[in-house]
Amino acid sequence: MIEVSTPITVTLGPHRQYPIHFRPLGEVPSLMAAAGLRRGRCLIVTDDHVGPLYADRLEQALLGAGWSPRRYTVPAGESTKSLPHLQKIYDVALSWGIDRRTPVLALGGGVVGDLAGFAAATLLRGLPLVQLPTSLIAQVDSAIGGKTGINHVVGKNLIGAFHQPALVCADPETLATLPPREWTSGLAEAVKHAFIADADLLAYVEQHMPAILERDPSVTHPLIYRAAAIKAAVVGEDEREAGRRAILNFGHTFGHAIERVAGYGVFTHGEAVALGMRAALYLSRCLHPDLPLERADRLLRQIPVQGRLADLPIPSLMQAMHADKKVDGRTLRFVVLRRPGEAYVTADVHRDDVEAAWLFARGELD
């Protein structure tokens, strides 16, 4: 049994912590009060997919508790994470009238969380932020840890800030309306957390994969809770990504290259990470011959991926890896597993092994 009822706490310092709740949106006002937010105006940022489904429910609860909410809706999709959309949020917030204690509520998936989070980070040099993730990837990953930002034509997430939320409230019910491909995408990140930090959770996923793919809440909720707790623990150890937090990039050096070469949107981020983890597992086995590659890979192959990795030329993928922003002083670094549940970062890999890892992820090696 995985314990799922108590809130998770992200602890960043002796007096800096915030809770992650898995509660209905209707309870958000009381959670905001408990987090010390002062009743008054609050700005809800949502998108045109999530807003029509859940914003009314949230607004009614806020109005009932004495808040004065205002909703601002952005178009759904990655292209919304841009300077023009950020500027519109600035315009709406500042012409409405806010002060330094006016909270911004990010109701949506990763795009809304990153965009509204960055607006909150930079309006009046920082407003309280309430993350209300409604996608799986946001609930287990992007809403936790304070990374906010927007894209630039040169690359994704190149403009941003670390801005920790005052609280995170993930309503499990909102996942019911998630499109299948977004579920898959989030599942990849949840499984990634198991790979890097929790062999027991990995065994749980292995055991329950069919029910997870069918989105049976009684099976998925424990997975989501534990995956979120892993993220919370890792960012608590390394708020600004100076060290350990890099293990969260397991599969990402490969995955970002896939997204870059295929063109953003061909693979979802999670699909690219799922494929990237297959390559990263192969690379890990090159360094640690005892790693149970077949077993781990069998699990990853169950995550449905649309799009064919074999269509992408390996030389292009190799080159794209070097363009990734995790390039640090010209050295390419990889997250590898010492064993399932234990990850570390290394630059000490052979180019031949990286190329072979690509072949493996394409299913062209055993």
Next chain:
Amino acid sequence: MIEVSTPITVTLGPHRQYPIHFRPLGEVPSLMAAAGLRRGRCLIVTDDHVGPLYADRLEQALLGAGWSPRRYTVPAGESTKSLPHLQKIYDVALSWGIDRRTPVLALGGGVVGDLAGFAAATLLRGLPLVQLPTSLIAQVDSAIGGKTGINHVVGKNLIGAFHQPALVCADPETLATLPPREWTSGLAEAVKHAFIADADLLAYVEQHMPAILERDPSVTHPLIYRAAAIKAAVVGEDEREAGRRAILNFGHTFGHAIERVAGYGVFTHGEAVALGMRAALYLSRCLHPDLPLERADRLLRQIPVQGRLADLPIPSLMQAMHADKKVDGRTLRFVVLRRPGEAYVTADVHRDDVEAAWLFARGELD
């Protein structure tokens, strides 16, 4: 004698501190090395007034020390603190190619420091920032403490972030080319620091005012050093402006109203603060009858101010004070002096006294 030779340290926490040096620009590369910055690319942001005078000197020193600097020049003036200019810095930096350890060097006055500082705060979620203030107001105030940001049509500095520099290096020689009105403006902020925290420095200013106005370096340097040290101490106690840092706003509730009503640029910020401090002193004496108002006011009247406060209607000024972003939950707050060198924040003032303070600052009351 005021000690001026050792660097000032801004201490924000047990492992978070940075130095403020008063050294020639040619020494910047060795100070950067001492601050742990890794040699490689660095981006210099300057403006078209300061750049032609000092950027070559800085670049030569950086090249000589093995750095690869790139210069980006913005137009001088407050209108440069805008989203379009910020976006150009993003474009230049990201298309050039930077990584998370690429420093941004802000060579100029408050505008360059705020704009380049905000770019550094938000590129790759935070690059190392080197503040190289060349104006008096930047050397004693704006380059210290980590406030960065840009303006919005609704008001000044409404978009920004706290981003502490890795180091500050103020070259005293750059002040020689400062236009007279910018000198005056900076002087007002330096005197403000004496009023709020250092009665000895206030006596020093009183004693040496003629030489200070003539910009005699042997007299002004100790003032600048001590004024910077006061700013460093206050922000060290309250990095995010949660409490004590608000005393730095002495004269600013009045001053911001003057700037707003007159239209930005009619009075310099320092001129508005000089007038605002006269009003704030009057208000302080209403609460503390022993305050030596005449003596303090005599000092402030020696700071030259262009523009006539008497041209601004008092009802407009009263209204503008309420629009200031320091309005916090609808309560207007003022920084007042208990005695020279000791300031605190209060909301407990009478409207009649505030109106009388305006009359006093206009010279229409004794």
